[in-house]
Amino acid sequence: MKRLQYSLVASTALGLIFSLGAPAQAEEDIPIRVGLADSVRQVSLRVSTSTPVEVLGNIGWQRLGHLSANTALQVDFNQGQIKVNIQSNNQTFKALRIGSTQQDGALVALNNAWYRGNLTLMPSSTRKGITVVNEVPLEHYLYSVVPSEMPSSWPLEALKSQAVAARTYAISSLGSYKNKGYDVVATTASQVYQGVKAESSLSTQAVAQTDGEIMKHGGKPIHAYFHSCSGGQTESGVDLWAPFAYLKSVPDYDQASPKHIWNTELSQSEVKAKLSNLGIRVGNILSLDPLKRTNSGRVKTMRVLGSQGQKSVDGAKLRMALGLNSTFFNVGAINANGELQKQPDANATPVSFQFAGRGWGHGMGMSQWGARQLALNGHAYRNILQHYYQGVQIERLNKTQFRMAYNP
Template sequence: MTFKASWKRLSLSIAALLVLVSTLSVQPSRAAVPALDTIRVAMFLQLPGKYESLTAAATLQSAGGIKIGTRGPAGTSEWFTVEANRSVRFAVDDYKVKLIETANFANAWSVYQHVQSARGMGYISSVSKNGGTLYQVFEGTYGSAQESAAALGRWNADAKLTGLLGGFKPAQHGPLRLESPALESKAAAQTLAASIGGAGLDAYVAVRAGAKGAVYSVMVGGASTADELKTLQAAAAKAPSGASLKPADTASPYLLIRADHGVSGKADSALELYAFPAGDMKVWAAPGGAQPIGLTERSNRTYRGSFELSAFNGKLAVINELPFEQYLYSVVAVEMYTSWPIEALKAQAVAARSYALNKGFGFQIAHVVDTTLSQAYYGTGVEKSSSTEAVEATKGEVALYNGKVIETVYSSNGGGMTADARDVWKNEIPYLQSVPSPDSSAEAGLQSWYRVVLPSGLVGYVREDLVKDTGQKTAAGSRILEMTTDGTNIRRHPAIQDAIPVIAQVQRGSRVIELEKVIQSNPMNWVRGPFTGDELLKAINARVNPKLTGTVTSVEVSARGISGRATEMSVNGTKVVLSSPDSIRSTFGVGESLPSTLFNVEETGKVVVQGAGGAQSTKTDGQRPLYVMGADGKSTSYTQNYMYVLDGDGDIRAATKDPAFSFAGTGFGHGVGMSQYGALSLAQQGYDYQYILKYYYKGITIAKE
């Protein structure tokens, strides 16, 4: 729905359709204002069609230690404690494919890296076996033997993997095992596992809950079927203490402990990985002290509250549960600059609180996710005193329309005019109407860029402080500029971002010709392109059905909404079928989504040629040659990539030889609801947070529980 009101972070805002507030997630207070004590935030979750964020394992650590246990209807049960600053991993103990088993760590690591590059769910672990250490690489988190068999077939067809295996034959690996009786300690379990491993069997320490704390045992093997388990039992009977091994009860909670090398990447350094059964078991990880818990797979961020890990829809689900108001400490700090006026931050706090309450259990086992599909949530590391103050000062306050919490969607910049909900999602919502928005504050302090022609004929942008005026001009009156630094990047768009391609590098003293001067692309004003017809065709066809065919020769906005935003696009005169007007941003963006749908399209390959007797001809592509007459009266075919056209006002237009399309627009995000830069401007003018909210959300009231 939202994203940080920041050009630097460039996280795109995404909005879903309205979801009614679940009565399971919010309970009415005496004032009939919804309240929520704790919120569940999905960090990793498999929810096909709505949200998919997957990880093979989750790595937790805390400076204060972590209490590990289980969670059930009756509450939580602590099993054991992980000491301070020690990292441990968690994964689902389900069906997998064993890709390799070798004494050579380098070989195993190469296989593991290949799995990662192929976007597989990989694990690399070690086991004491046959008197030495063997390294094993597993792939997948599959719900059945049939699924892992299909995966085995896919990996066997991978020619590169086959070359890395050195003759090892991949096989299925399942969660069916044998188990020893309970042992007196973890050390005793480690000794027995080493003894059984010496007989050539995979043996692991396991832990279960006992009446007086953790109880340890040894689990052996990894069968996928009942027949495989019988074969395993026959082989185990010949091993030391093998007669005591019985089929493990995989229906009751347990943690199987593996030595995992995926984080360290070293043979002599491993973390304990706790694998839990893919049933109803929920692992509970709570801070052992006052320090938050870190999650390595989320950029090593640290989080308040506790973590719940479970198997959901066949994949590892990682949920952070914490006090609702403390969740907002992070959201407000991410979604809005913490240096902005406190009234703007208060407006953001009420909007963020209302949005979360409006969604209820929007993700089945979680209220929200930690990405911009809900609201950006980055844990404790981003919290600042100003944003926390804004949350505390508005504690419990929400925006209501007709007595119900509204969906307080917001975006970075409204581009001078916010969008009506109909402009973006086709649904009419009385409090989400188009209003003028004072958004130009986004341009404060930004530098200008020159669009220039290089000696090579390429056209791009360079920042104004990297060139100087030579005082000379071309015959057409354009200024000639000179580069003042070596290795200066000429960019496709006037901004420095990783997603913006560098088209050339030029050295000090090189001269370029100025075409125009523009403000740096920002959340208020931006340019993208020109994109070639082939680039647009590839981008569009990645997201639409039916696919477009043929060469793209024209692109136009064929319908606009109340706020002037594009609501329909046509390519080659035919309407493009889109899921919603807002999807125009992702569909027509090359390399990245367009910042907003409030834009104009320039067909840079389109040129109107004035002929004899006033006759006009329109050139739209490079199929027909264009002839230019020189001073000697002779004409020649023009073959350069760009043609420079001077209009009556002296402005020069860089027309492309082949069809290409440039987008120039205003605003950043979907544009519905509160504009964050608009909130900044209103706060700077002295308006308070309630005025700001009521300005952007029509007909609402602000209430507190």
């Protein structure tokens, strides 16, 4: 470790000022680790203020200095290690951490996108590139998630509903990617997180006014799934992949959504190619027939009838493959005359398929457009949440106890 210290001390001209101050006091909020990039070969970094730098050596993480404000770095993956280039000077480390979760107002940038907290760069679990993780206090994470998931121009009570749902989802997701070194990702696979560029005053107010509040059922944080709009009726978790008592099918109030009702048409060649990507190759597609629907009417299983056979496919997989807004749809085959075929005909291959559907998303849990309408109708965020998540309790999380028990 002494060799690394010497290397950094000798580099003060490059913007690194050696400092071994006392460790900061433990933060009050719960940290969450967001995977921003995985197995990338190169990234660029920048800091907004004088920022602490730590590197991983043989005896763990040690603080070795500070980066001066506005310092830019290029980081490459080099033979299983992290190579840092500062003003044409290269140094190599096992891992690198820049920034601090306890330094208010300090920002770090990854490829020109600014984030609160710190950035950790380490070899990916596959050892094929760099994994970049943003560790940030949970409430600051929500400053970005809430407006990334729901327009910040919407009513405050709707935004507060989103804040509690997003916080609960985050808490229940901690450790989901533990083998990769983070808790959640920054995409819809977890929750959309765009850093500080997404933040807005009203959504930040919604986070602050619900500070620490989460939903529980049976004394445990729930899986707070949410979606854009349901098309008038949300889905029961039992009918999909989340058999939880609080995820019941309830009426929705999403009529103002542009996706409340939708129509789309796909050509024979488009459907054939997209189904081929799922491994379904049955010649020309003659018909798409729902074999099983959920109680709310969503397609659970679809039969694909072709000129060379037939196969069944899961409704959710079909939706993703075809790029449909939801599984809440009917479908008809259109012939060469532009008419709807009443039944499959091997001698008259459809030229296209017309989908008439409702809603956007999986349909479980809170409908964001429904929450908006309920807020406009005068409902408070707790009432909104308890409509979409049946039988839950909304409680303030004891962050100190949780932080002591949580071991990432």
